[in-house]
Amino acid sequence: MTDNREFEIVHDSEVPGTPERVWEAVTKGTAAWLFPNDDWESVNTVEEYPRHLVNRMEGPGGWFNQIETVMEPLEGGRAKLHYVHSGIFADNWDEQYDGASKHTEFYLHTLGQYLRYFDGQPVVFTDVQAPAASRTPDGFIKLKEALGVEGAAAGTSIDVDLDGVGRLSGEVDFSNENFLGIRTSDTMYRFFGRNAFGAPVGMTVHEFGGSGDSELTAKTWGAFLERVYSSN
Structure with missing residues (x-):
């Protein structure tokens, strides 16, 4: 029996980079802090540079995976980051949600490390x-x-x-x-x-x-x- 239920993971943080640099990192630089996404079959349903980005993948039976990123400028070249990961898990909902929610904190911490120490480097x-x-x-x-x-x-x-x-x-x-x-x-x-x-x-x-x-x-x-x- 499948257990197709929607999920939503919300994470708010501050990162050491301007909205423009964060935008670059979450669109073209994911290999530097997450993993390469060149082969993702996804579309940007919202693309308001450099403040608001929504990237979405869809599949059969109503399945979807979506990441929304909202960036607001702060003093000192920093940005407030509002990150929402939503979608549908098929089977093992509790285990998948637990894993995804805990990974989110680590991934976004790594984004901050990249922006602080290695921003723009190959x-x-x-x-x-x-x-x-x-x-x-x-x-x-x-x-x-x-x-x-x-x-x-x-x-x-x-x-x-x-x-x-x-x-x-x-x-x-x-x-x-x-x-x-x-x-x-x-x-x-x-x-x-x-x-x-x-x-x-x-x-x-x-x-x-x-x-x-x-x-x-x-x-x-x-x-x-x-x-x-x-x-x-």
Whole structure:
């Protein structure tokens, strides 16, 4: 039995960028803080530059996925961001809503990190998934332990040598039970404890400056994640 119900996730925040820069990031620069959306079959139903954007995808049976972004200028080159994600979940409504709502805070935090530290720089995006063994209740805890950041709060400096990866020197910019963000001088690493939502642990790497190699990054971090969960 399907459970097709509408959902709405609302998030209000301030970000370190003008509405014009936020508009650029949410339309053309999503690979820098979210993931590439070049292949999305969506349309902008509202496009009032640089204040109001509504992007919508539709499918059979009334299915839709919509993101509305409203940007208001603030003093000091900042913007107030009103973000509304709405649509229809098919099946596992509670689990999908829980996952989507918690991801929203992390994604929009990452948008702020991009605007503050890397705005406008070329980016190479890489998505890496951990093996199925990471689905266990302690899957994300094991990853944090392997990274040497268990218990580290946002703002903590780190300098660790990871087997097969090399030195990781930077700052924990986000940390809770489901998500971890590490920012270095030229890269943002985003770690997702999706084991809490019935999926494997995952990560994305956003390498700035134009020198990233997605194939090498995927191979290096994929091997690291395999080692983390090889004993499961």
